[in-house]
Amino acid sequence: MSHPSRPMNQKPSAPLQAFNALVEAERKSPGLWYFFVTVFTAGFLAAVPFWHAYSRLRRPALRTMAIAYTAVDLFLVLLLAITPSSGSPEAEDSSLSAVAGFTVVAVTIAACVQLRGIRRDVYATPPAVPAHADPAVARALAGRQRRDEARKMWNSDPSLARELGVGRPDLRRGFDDGGLIDLNSAPAAVIAQVCGIEVQHAESIVEARQARGGTYFNVGELFVDVSLPSYVQQQLVDRAIV
Known part of the structure; x- marks a missing residue:
């Protein structure tokens, strides 16, 4: 039994288009994945770019930041686990959801701000060495x-x-x-x-x-x-x- 063939002019699905766009952006500007990981995971994987930067630059300050964001990520996971679901009676009297939302936004923004300079250092083009050097x-x-x-x-x-x-x-x-x-x-x-x-x-x-x-x-x-x-x-x- 033959299966209907896919039309030649059919466009890729929206997720595939988004993925291709991200790949193209990363190719043109290496290191953008730092921000994609941080933003798209709502800060839950914010520590990953810092660990990567530390592995490349070996700066003690980056290791400290990576450890700090790892601790914050674990705190977010714990906070998410104890936050009552929106449909439960406890949710009306609980402020944990507000705290979790504020923490997610704060972590995401802070990480992106710090990653701007770090990304430049990690993916900077090495300066050309003059021939006379x-x-x-x-x-x-x-x-x-x-x-x-x-x-x-x-x-x-x-x-x-x-x-x-x-x-x-x-x-x-x-x-x-x-x-x-x-x-x-x-x-x-x-x-x-x-x-x-x-x-x-x-x-x-x-x-x-x-x-x-x-x-x-x-x-x-x-x-x-x-x-x-x-x-x-x-x-x-x-x-x-x-």
Whole structure:
């Protein structure tokens, strides 16, 4: 026996729509479930968000608050248990229902107010760490700046640059050029060390330099004379001066 199929355009039930709306709200703004649990349970589960926050942040103050709200929740349960039902004769003379209602409202409001800041702390996006905050990155950026400054000196005052030993760390003149290398005078071992390339490539550079008389006017001329891998060329573009 076949069962009637559900119409394709039939909308989800109201509870399902409400659940989907809550899921979407939580996705857009994480931590809203703190308020949903507190409000929809009328404060009876108000301690749950505080225990969750304590498990994430490990703050003693949050543990104290979680314990306090747990005690209040237990008090609410006890109060609800001893409150006469609305249809019983005792309900007319009992003020417990009024006390219970006031307590529920007070607990719900107080918890929501306190959870506003706690939720931000638990679900806050970690601040981006600036690249220069990493010591290794800071050293690399400082070296790049030193190379730029030394390269400008090399182009504007080559005599001073040579006197300071720019591009020739093997001369030990004490000037920090950030790691430049003079392709027209540096030995192969120094070229390999400064540029971080294999010695055989550095030796090929020196051999080509000697073959043409010892002078390159730009790095591009070297690339024409010597076949070098792309990573070696990139290192030379960054480090070489001529």
